[in-house]
Amino acid sequence: MRYIVVGAGLAGLTAALELSQEGHDVVILEAADRPGGRVRTARGLADGQAQGTVSGQARESERGQAQGTANERATGEAQGTANKRATGEAQGTANKRATRQAQLAARGQPDRQANGLSEETASRPANEHVAELGAERIYPGQGLMLDLCTRYGLTLREVAPAPLPRAFLRGQEQNTADLVAALDVRLKATPPGDCESLAQWMHRARLSDLERALVSAVAQSTPAAPLRFTPAAGFTASFHSTGGYEIVGGNDLLTTAMAQDLEVHLDSRAIAVRWDEARVTVETSARTWNGDAVILAVPGPQLLEIAFDPVLDQERVHALLGLRFGEALRVVARYENEAFDPRVITDTEFGIITNQTAGQEENHALLSCLIPADREKKKDVLSRLDEVVSTVVGHRVNRNYGETHNWTSVVRVPWGDQTNTTIPKLATPLGKTVYFAGEHTDQRTTPGGMNGAVASGIRAAREISRQHPRTK
Numbered sequence: 210m211r212y213i214v215v216g217a218g219l220a221g222l223t224a225a226l227e228l229s230q231e232g233h234d235v236v237i238l239e240a241a242d243r244p245g246g247r248v249r250t251a252r253g254l255a256d257g258q259a260q261g262t263v264s265g266q267a268r269e270s271e272r273g274q275a276q277g278t279a280n281e282r283a284t285g286e287a288q289g290t291a292n293k294r295a296t297g298e299a300q301g302t303a304n305k306r307a308t309r310q311a312q313l314a315a316r317g318q319p320d321r322q323a324n325g326l327s328e329e330t331a332s333r334p335a336n337e338h339v340a341e342l343g344a345e346r347i348y349p350g351q352g353l354m355l356d357l358c359t360r361y362g363l364t365l366r367e368v369a370p371a372p373l374p375r376a377f378l379r380g381q382e383q384n385t386a387d388l389v390a391a392l393d394v395r396l397k398a399t400p401p402g403d404c405e406s407l408a409q410w411m412h413r414a415r416l417s418d419l420e421r422a423l424v425s426a427v428a429q430s431t432p433a434a435p436l437r438f439t440p441a442a443g444f445t446a447s448f449h450s451t452g453g454y455e456i457v458g459g460n461d462l463l464t465t466a467m468a469q470d471l472e473v474h475l476d477s478r479a480i481a482v483r484w485d486e487a488r489v490t491v492e493t494s495a496r497t498w499n500g501d502a503v504i505l506a507v508p509g510p511q512l513l514e515i516a517f518d519p520v521l522d523q524e525r526v527h528a529l530l531g532l533r534f535g536e537a538l539r540v541v542a543r544y545e546n547e548a549f550d551p552r553v554i555t556d557t558e559f560g561i562i563t564n565q566t567a568g569q570e571e572n573h574a575l576l577s578c579l580i581p582a583d584r585e586k587k588k589d590v591l592s593r594l595d596e597v598v599s600t601v602v603g604h605r606v607n608r609n610y611g612e613t614h615n616w617t618s619v620v621r622v623p624w625g626d627q628t629n630t631t632i633p634k635l636a637t638p639l640g641k642t643v644y645f646a647g648e649h650t651d652q653r654t655t656p657g658g659m660n661g662a663v664a665s666g667i668r669a670a671r672e673i674s675r676q677h678p679r680t681k
């Protein structure tokens with residue numbers, strides 16, 4: 210059987226691995242020029258120059274920040290760029306890949322480059338300075354992720370749970386414990402409604418200025434959506450972080466290792482899926498792929514950019530429209546010879562500033578935060594972060610690295626329990642040939658995260674196996 214997987218994030222990679230392990234012929238089409246999706250690691254920070262991610266992609270460094278941000282958006286959206294790349298792919302990649310594979314096979318080496326893992330990345334030292342532009346933490350209970358790390362021989366670093374963060378609101382440090390206690394009283398006195406936005410609840414519960422600043426700061430960092438699109442239900446006054454694990458050397462070591470075992474076609478954005486009960490074709494702008502079935506493992510809202518023939522039913526489209534995703538700018542910056550708290554809450558555009566070096570023996574602070582699209586001011590983001598960090602540490606700081614990345618889909622922002630409503634509609638296959646995976650199809654009330662993406666890939670691969678049992 211020949212299967213096509215669209216999207217080389219954790220969901221697509223997992224589904225493809227499951228199917229290829231069963232002996233099927235699987236190809237992955239990936240729109241970007243690297244695998245991993247929302248797992249994305251920046252490298253080579255120690256000398257102040259980000260060296261690019263796994264595929265050697267040009268990084269959006271401080272120098273080119275404004276232009277780079279626009280470019281990143283364009284990478285996600287502009288079909289023109291994808292067309293150019295895909296045309297290149299059609300003309301030359303297949304031949305080059307075959308030649309390269311033959312050469313590597315003759316030398317007894319795996320074909321890492323074809324799958325987005327450069328020889329350079331594969332041999333990187335585990336203690337290299339890296340920053341996570343996407344997913345940072347494997348949370349406690351994400352057993353599938355831990356299993357995958359074990360399978361690929363990756364070393365995990367445990368990150369201790371962080372205490373209550375310090376809060377800098379309205380220009381000065383506040384007593385976080387007092388504020389949290391006051392907020393808890395508000396939540397108990399005026400419980401949020403099932404379908405009430407945080408913006409609405411803050412007015413209804415008559416929050417003080419400081420309480421509003423605290424709630425806004427926390428909510429903007431997760432789920433990184435405007436307050437009018439953030440559900441109040443489920444918001445708690447508990448700001449402790451749970452801790453968890455990160456992969457030593459960068460989280461993308463996992464996705465690149467997974468991709469290494471698969472046939473991944475980068476720069477191959479799927480634009481149309483034509484299907485019936487027996488066959489499916491997937492079109493990129495450069496070529497058409499035929500298969501017995503396809504798994505679409507792209508973030509939910511991005512399915513609305515792919516044409517379906519026959520078209521999607523109204524119920525599924527309504528479910529897709531009912532999905533809310535955060536859209537935000539990730540900012541990471543590194544400050545030499547600085548100590549910084551594990552997390553600091555601010556009422557600036559930077560919301561919660563997290564220290565990615567927390568728990569490590571390092572003489573620098575590698576800080577990251579998310580700016581939701583509605584709060585993003587386009588220019589001088591990193592200089593403004595310098596100002597805020599200087600205020601928090603009490604002296605001028607020197608940044609030796611800074612980078613931003615725009616995410617058009619951060620994570621699902623669930624309004625109420627969607628496990629029996631929206632999610633089944635999104636996860637159900639179309640006939641016997643079109644299947645769906647991705648973090649947003651995972652059966653849980655909270656966003657799926659990396660573990661949910663892996664779970665969804667396993668589920669989709671099993672659905673296919675059930676429909677297309679192997680004949681001996």
Ligand SMILES: Cc1cc2nc3c(=O)[nH]c(=O)nc-3n(C[C@H](O)[C@H](O)[C@H](O)COP(=O)(O)OP(=O)(O)OC[C@H]3O[C@@H](n4cnc5c(N)ncnc54)[C@H](O)[C@@H]3O)c2cc1C
Nearest residue numbers: 216218219220240246247344345346479647648658659662
């Ligand atoms: C800033 C940030 C921080 C996060 N922090 C955490 C965390 O700490 N812990 C955690 O568990 N989770 C975290 N997450 C969420 C986690 O990264 C995601 O849930 C998970 O990686 C999603 O995997 P996925 O395979 O479902 O989707 P993705 O990783 O988004 O993969 C989808 C892939 O599809 C590709 N694609 C899209 N359209 C097309 C097309 N038309 N044709 C071909 N390919 C296409 C994309 O380029 C992408 O590679 C974070 C996410 C972000 C953005």
